[in-house]
Amino acid sequence: MDLFELRNEFDKSGIMMCFNGPFSHSIIEETGKAMRNHLVAENISQSAVLDVFAVYIELAQNVRNYLTVREITPSEAMSSIIAIARKGAGYAISSGNIVLNADGEALCSRVHDVNSMTPEERKRNYRELLRRDAVPGALGAGLGFLEIAKRSSGKMECSVRPVDDTYAFITLTAFI
């Protein structure tokens, strides 16, 4: 295992922190805390720290909820990944995980929809979803991408790569 090479790759991409493996709530929580402490030490505003943290939480919980709802077992899901990188004067937060082929397309189209909304439209959509009855079995309210967009400085990016006949790998990136 060439960890030196792996580390160089991280450095080249500006990745400050990264977790790769099966997500559990405690891993999400602990990685989040470590990230927050790290950002506080960078002397950025408290609200910027919270924006990065909030986007991280929405992305990480999205991954975990998705795999749970779709009953994709850890052996099928393999590892999921979340990374925070420096990007210009700000930060990029990315998540990557296995999805069913059809879901990859649907998720990207939702990202594009949210990207194309004005702040007013996003607010209206947020309110509609808040007022919608909870979908049975859902672990979230479907508000995640809107929450991310609210805190982001640019459009979210989404890419899907085919893995096999059943699965694809989705990467979502948000910028703060």
Add this chain to the structure above:
Amino acid sequence: METISIQQTGSTPQVLFDPLTSTLCLLGESYPENSFDFYTPVVSWLKSALQELSVLTLDITITYMNSSSTKCILDLLDIMEEAYSRGVATSIIWRYDRENPRSYVLAEEFLEEVTFPFEIEVLTK
């Protein structure tokens, strides 16, 4: 009437009812593993408490909540709104940190959803 007391954790707020002041306090951050599971007992408690109480204040100091928690908080507000329409004196104090303007914006959004008294106050440290 039963009281409610849930200890704060890293990702869930403290939930505590003070019968002397008839205040339900939520304090901390809210991004539970499963928000609906976490808030279900709070929702049930609030529903039955508002059958007995004539006054209830919800005192919220949540510096960060994830998106699914906002949906659960709205459920609490809806229950309070229903009680208010029956004559129960429900109200909210929402405390926000000046360094965290998004908490203020979120409070304003919730304020639009209800008609009972809703105060937004700066958190004094």
